[in-house]
Amino acid sequence: MSSHINQAQLLPKVTEYTVRVPKNVKKKYHMMRFHNANGVNFKNWNTAKMERENNYKEFKSLDDDQPKYGAGSEFGREQRDEARRKRYGINIKKYKADDQPWLLTVKDKNSGVATDKKFKGIREGGVSDNVAWYVFVQAKDGAFEAYPVEEWYNFQPIHRYKSLNAEEAEKEFERRDKIMNYFSVMYQKKRNEDDEADAEEGSKKKASASKAFQLSEMDDWMSDQDSDDDGDEDAEEKLEKKPKKKGGKPSKFVKKHGGKRRRREDGESGTDCEEESDEYDEGAEHEYVSEDSSDPEHEDDEKVTKEMAGVEDDTAMKKLLNSDDEDDENEENKDEDKEDQDENDDEKNKKKKDSSSDLSDSSDDEKPKNKDPKKGDSAPRNADILKRKIAENPDGLMPASKKQRPEGPVTPAPVLPSDSGMFEDQIRRYLVRKPMTTTEILQKLKSKKTGHGSEQLVDIIAVMLKKINPQKQRVKGKMYLSLKSLNG
Amino acid sequence: MSKTSGHGERTLDVSNVGQEVWLVKVPKFIRESWSANSGDHEVGRLRVVKHPGQRAPTITFSMNEALVAANKLPREHKFISHDIKQCLGKLEGGPADGAAGQYNISFEGQVVRKYECQPVMDDNYLKLKLETKRAAATPARQAIAIERPANVYKPKSFHPHKVAQERQKESEGKKAREDKDKVLEVLFNAFEKHQYYNIKDLQKITRQPIVSWRCVPILTRLLNIRKKHSVVLLVHLNFNFKVSYWL
Numbered sequence: 001m002s003s004h005i006n007q008a009q010l011l012p013k014v015t016e017y018t019v020r021v022p023k024n025v026k027k028k029y030h031m032m033r034f035h036n037a038n039g040v041n042f043k044n045w046n047t048a049k050m051e052r053e054n055n056y057k058e059f060k061s062l063d064d065d066q067p068k069y070g071a072g073s074e075f076g077r078e079q080r081d082e083a084r085r086k087r088y089g090i091n092i093k094k095y096k097a098d099d100q101p102w103l104l105t106v107k108d109k110n111s112g113v114a115t116d117k118k119f120k121g122i123r124e125g126g127v128s129d130n131v132a133w134y135v136f137v138q139a140k141d142g143a144f145e146a147y148p149v150e151e152w153y154n155f156q157p158i159h160r161y162k163s164l165n166a167e168e169a170e171k172e173f174e175r176r177d178k179i180m181n182y183f184s185v186m187y188q189k190k191r192n193e194d195d196e197a198d199a200e201e202g203s204k205k206k207a208s209a210s211k212a213f214q215l216s217e218m219d220d221w222m223s224d225q226d227s228d229d230d231g232d233e234d235a236e237e238k239l240e241k242k243p244k245k246k247g248g249k250p251s252k253f254v255k256k257h258g259g260k261r262r263r264r265e266d267g268e269s270g271t272d273c274e275e276e277s278d279e280y281d282e283g284a285e286h287e288y289v290s291e292d293s294s295d296p297e298h299e300d301d302e303k304v305t306k307e308m309a310g311v312e313d314d315t316a317m318k319k320l321l322n323s324d325d326e327d328d329e330n331e332e333n334k335d336e337d338k339e340d341q342d343e344n345d346d347e348k349n350k351k352k353k354d355s356s357s358d359l360s361d362s363s364d365d366e367k368p369k370n371k372d373p374k375k376g377d378s379a380p381r382n383a384d385i386l387k388r389k390i391a392e393n394p395d396g397l398m399p400a401s402k403k404q405r406p407e408g409p410v411t412p413a414p415v416l417p418s419d420s421g422m423f424e425d426q427i428r429r430y431l432v433r434k435p436m437t438t439t440e441i442l443q444k445l446k447s448k449k450t451g452h453g454s455e456q457l458v459d460i461i462a463v464m465l466k467k468i469n470p471q472k473q474r475v476k477g478k479m480y481l482s483l484k485s486l487n488g
Numbered sequence: 489m490s491k492t493s494g495h496g497e498r499t500l501d502v503s504n505v506g507q508e509v510w511l512v513k514v515p516k517f518i519r520e521s522w523s524a525n526s527g528d529h530e531v532g533r534l535r536v537v538k539h540p541g542q543r544a545p546t547i548t549f550s551m552n553e554a555l556v557a558a559n560k561l562p563r564e565h566k567f568i569s570h571d572i573k574q575c576l577g578k579l580e581g582g583p584a585d586g587a588a589g590q591y592n593i594s595f596e597g598q599v600v601r602k603y604e605c606q607p608v609m610d611d612n613y614l615k616l617k618l619e620t621k622r623a624a625a626t627p628a629r630q631a632i633a634i635e636r637p638a639n640v641y642k643p644k645s646f647h648p649h650k651v652a653q654e655r656q657k658e659s660e661g662k663k664a665r666e667d668k669d670k671v672l673e674v675l676f677n678a679f680e681k682h683q684y685y686n687i688k689d690l691q692k693i694t695r696q697p698i699v700s701w702r703c704v705p706i707l708t709r710l711l712n713i714r715k716k717h718s719v720v721l722l723v724h725l726n727f728n729f730k731v732s733y734w735l
Contacts, residue, residue, distance in 0.1 A: 013538040018530045019549070021522045027580050029596070031511070034575040042577055042598050048500035050593060056495075074684040074722060097495055104500070132519035135578055136510040137597065144534060146512070146522070153579070 018143040019136070029135060030151045032121060038157050046109040052100045053120070059095045099123065102153055118160075121153035162186065424464045428483060431470050435482035438465070498593055507597030509578050512567070513604045517616070521555050531555065534567075544569060549605060560616065562607040570602045663697045671696060675710070684714055684722040 034040040067073045085092070102121035127133070133149040164172060164186075172185060179185065423445065430436055430444060438461065445457050452460065470481040514522075522531055532552050538545040547567035556563045576599035607613050674694045678685065691697075711723040 012540065015536045015538075017534040017536065019532045019534050020529070021531050030579045031599075032577040032579050034577070036574055040575050042502075042505045042575070042595070045502045045505060045595075048502055048595070049497050050500045051497040052495045054495045069681055071683050073682045075678075075682040075686065075689050100495075130516050132514050132516065134512045134514055134519075134522075135596075135599075136512055137507070143530075144510075146531070148519070148523070149511075149578075 017138075019146055020139075020143055021146045025147060028150045029147050030153060031133070031135075031149050033124075033152060033154045034119075035156070044108050046107045048104060048106045050102050050104050052097050053103050055100055056095055102155070104155060118158040119155040120158050121155040124152040124154055127152060162190075164189070423460050424467060427461065427464050428468060431468065431481055431483035435473065435475075435480040437478050437480055441481075501592060501594030504594060504596050505598065508600045509597035510601045510603060511572075511576060511599045512602075515605065515607065517559070517561055517620075518551075518565075518605065521559050521561060529554075547603070560612070562610065562613040562616065564608040564610075566606050566608060567603040568606055570604060572599060572602050576602075663691075663695050666696065672710075679725050684724050686722055690723070 066077065068078075101123065102119075104119040104121060106117045106119070108117065133152075134146040135149055136144045136146050139145050168189065172179070426445065426448075427441060430441060436444075441461055442454070442457060445461065446454060465481065468483065470483050473480045473482065530552060532555075533550050535548045535550065536545045537548070547569075549565040549567055551561060551563050551565070553563075555561060578596040578599065580594045580596045671694055675690065678690065678693050685693075710726055712726050714722040714724060
């Protein structure tokens with residue numbers, strides 16, 4: 001109706017279309033459904049291929065439990081099964097190729113490289129009887145043509161992940177304990193492939209690239225370790241002789257061997273963290289008493305030997321705990337030793353392995369020495385004597401450790417005259433109270449924390465024992481020292 | 489093999505990718521009337537009204553008069569638009585007659601609008617609904633009274649289909665006892681093919697009377713029973729015989 005407002009604006013625009021349902025349509029129509037998240041744009045499709053998935057083998061293998069001929073087969077089984085199925089009315093559905101899922105491969109227009117996108121389209125089963133879907137297509141004359149949709153397919157993308165082939169997998173498997181970051185494994189592989197492809201361009205960024213991409217220092221150490229992996233196995237046995245070996249990585253920092261120090265001066269920081277094998281040091285006999293040894297190194301030795309002595313004492317000296325005044329101190333010590341014991345357990349086992357072999361070797365070596373007069377003046381001689389005494393113990397740990405330290409320290413700390421009296425008194429007291437072995441004496445004195453290293457203590461004890469000259473008895477194969485009290 | 493022939497790779501013709509298509513959900517009765525439509529006639533008219541204020545046009549569909557009159561269907565319908573949450577594409581499949589084999593498939597278009605065709609709720613439609621429900625509630629099978637009694641079958645001794653079988657049996661003749669060696673050879677040949685046999689099957693193969701099976705001691709040693717208390721007794725060769733035969 002007329003109004004002041006412009007009628008043309010108010011009037012809604014009406015268009016009418018006719019809808020036709022064409023008959024005799026030869027084609028069937030299906031719907032393909034893609035998820036929005038996959039980012040599928042039909043207009044980008046360059047070429048595409050579709051095929052039905054071939055599940056025929058799987059279908060057949062469901063029936064294939066029994067062999068049809070040869071061993072295990074029955075005569076007339078198929079006929080009997082068929083007869084039974086007919087009797088009971090069991091229907092086995094036949095395999096239809098058209099019911100299998102679609103496999104769609106699409107080549108995009110935009111992507112230059114042939115990165116085919118693959119999809120799998122599974123038929124949806126839920127179209128009910130009450131609903132019918134029609135597709136309205138606008139024909140050229142403006143009319144709509146309605147076509148019914150028969151089936152719906154849900155298409156999902158298929159990913160194929162790159163995997164390592166057998167050789168690469170073996171390599172990585174060897175490193176499996178050391179790899180921290182698994183993502184970089186495949187990334188490195190990809191980078192290497194790219195670099196090989198670029199090799200013609202002469203890019204030599206491989207080395208720097210791998211360094212640039214190390215996500216932690218561990219990566220750096222890994223790559224260095226790879227080169228040393230071969231050396232590891234050879235050196236391992238020899239390494240067991242080095243008491244410096246400790247389990248676990250933190251201990252590597254503690255190690256400051258002369259050879260390694262030299263390496264470090266070259267400017268490579270990664271070598272600090274390597275495991276024991278060093279081409280430089282491989283096979284070399286290690287002298288702990290080198291003139292070049294510095295104090296920190298020496299401290300390390302003491303620290304290590306202290307721990308080792310603690311282990312030995314732990315196992316050998318349990319009877320001490322019951323009978324002494326220094327019970328508290330002993331327990332303290334034992335606690336400390338227990339902590340160390342965990343670390344040293346593996347070493348202990350290794351040492352035990354070696355000790356048996358070493359014992360036999362060393363006993364041969366010691367024999368000529370035995371002929372020498374026991375009463376030597378120099379402290380090193382006494383140390384040897386003491387060690388020999390200890391060596392005769394069947395307690396295999398102590399001698400093994402002593403053996404690993406070749407020749408003993410060259411410059412033992414001088415026995416201070418002021419201390420010696422104190423020690424002598426103590427030792428006398430112990431021996432009067434009850435017969436002890438030398439190891440026991442050593443442990444007692446160590447627990448005193450006199451500030452001497454265990455080697456020094458050993459020397460001191462040797463000297464004292466020489467002075468005291470206790471009586472020696474052999475009980476259960478161990479040499480016991482005792483002092484008869486003067487009072488009777 | 490016809491079973492696997494449908495697996496071949498076909499190119500998807502994507503020339504029609506740009507075509508825009510509407511997807512419409514129609515109720516059952518419309519589908520039935522449309523599919524029954526014999527000619528290429530018009531089934532209805534689509535009226536698109538675009539109001540200036542509104543963004544989306546309202547669409548109504550009115551069915552053809554002839555169809556409405558024939559099936560008592562509602563005439564006016566609304567087209568309710570829905571959001572398309574996924575990418576939908578229209579794929580043209582194979583021939584409608586369902587012939588197996590290779591056929592080309594093409595991509596017909598992308599769905600841009602999705603509608604639901606809903607009839608306007610007037611009395612006519614509601615009546616229709618009521619009737620369909622009533623029809624659905626009635627059972628498919630019904631009991632009806634019959635006037636004449638049902639057929640009675642009495643037992644027979646002569647059956648025409650058995651004549652042929654009996655004739656064949658007579659032609660084969662009696663089973664005669666043959667030499668032990670020959671029988672054994674036949675047996676071993678049979679056991680090469682399958683491991684387990686029924687005694688009846690063995691009898692059929694060797695054409696021996698069944699009595700001889702039990703009597704001949706070598707045969708009892710020859711054969712082993714698979715599962716003694718199962719319903720079907722299957723026999724297989726004894727281990728010793730297997731070995732000696734193969735040697």
